[in-house]
Amino acid sequence: MxxxxxxxxxxxxxxxxxxxxxxxxEEEGGGSSLGRRVAEENKKLWVVAAPSICxxxxxxxxxVISQAFVGHISPTDLAAYALVSTLLMRFSTGILLxxxxxxxxxxxxxxxxxxxxxxxxxxxxxxxxxxxCAVVLLPIYLFTTPLLIALGQDPExxxxxxxxxxxxxxxxxxxx
Numbered sequence: 809m810x811x812x813x814x815x816x817x818x819x820x821x822x823x824x825x826x827x828x829x830x831x832x833x834e835e836e837g838g839g840s841s842l843g844r845r846v847a848e849e850n851k852k853l854w855v856v857a858a859p860s861i862c863x864x865x866x867x868x869x870x871x872v873i874s875q876a877f878v879g880h881i882s883p884t885d886l887a888a889y890a891l892v893s894t895l896l897m898r899f900s901t902g903i904l905l906x907x908x909x910x911x912x913x914x915x916x917x918x919x920x921x922x923x924x925x926x927x928x929x930x931x932x933x934x935x936x937x938x939x940x941c942a943v944v945l946l947p948i949y950l951f952t953t954p955l956l957i958a959l960g961q962d963p964e965x966x967x968x969x970x971x972x973x974x975x976x977x978x979x980x981x982x983x984x
Contacts, residue, residue, distance in 0.1 A: 871897075888968035891961070896952065896973055897980070900945050904938055904983040938984040945980065949973045 879886040918926035953970030
C-alpha cells in the first residue's frame with residue numbers, strides 16, 4: 809500500500825510506502841547483515857546447548873572409559889559390564905529421562921501461561937513420580953542374575969552382571 813507523498817492535492821505522482829521493506833533497509837545499510845544475524849543466533853544457541861552437550865558427553869565418556877578399563881580385567885567382566893551398561897542402564901535411563909522430558913513440557917506451558925508458582929510444584933511432583941518409578945525399576949537391578957539366566961545368558965556372565973548392576977543403583981537414582 810502506498811500513499812501520495814504530498815497533501816493529496818496537486819498533481820504530485822511521488823509515492824511513499826506505508827511499511828518499510830526490510831530488504832530495502834539492509835541495502836541502505838540500516839539493518840544487520842544475514843551473516844551477523846546468523847552469528848548472533850548461533851551464539852545464543854551455544855549458550856543454551858553447551859552445558860547440555862557437555863553433560864551428555866561426560867556421561868557417555870564415563871561409561872565408555874569404564875568399559876575400556878573393565879575390558880583389561882577379563883572378557884567375562886567386560887561382557888557383564890557391557891550387558892549392564894547397555895541393557896539395564898539404557899532401559900532405565902530411557903524411562904526416567906523420557907518422563908523427565910514431560911516435565912519440560914509442563915514447565916514450558918506454565919511459564920507461557922504466566923503461572924510461575926506451578927514451576928516449583930511441577931518440579932516437586934516430578935521428583936516424587938520419578939523416585940517412585942526408580943523404586944519400581946529397582947528389582948530389575950537387584951535380580952539381574954536370575955533374569956539374565958532366564959533370558960539364556962551364560963551363568964558366569966550373569967553372576968558378574970548381578971554384582972555390577974548393584975553398583976549401578978545409585979547411578980539410576982541420580983537420573984531422578
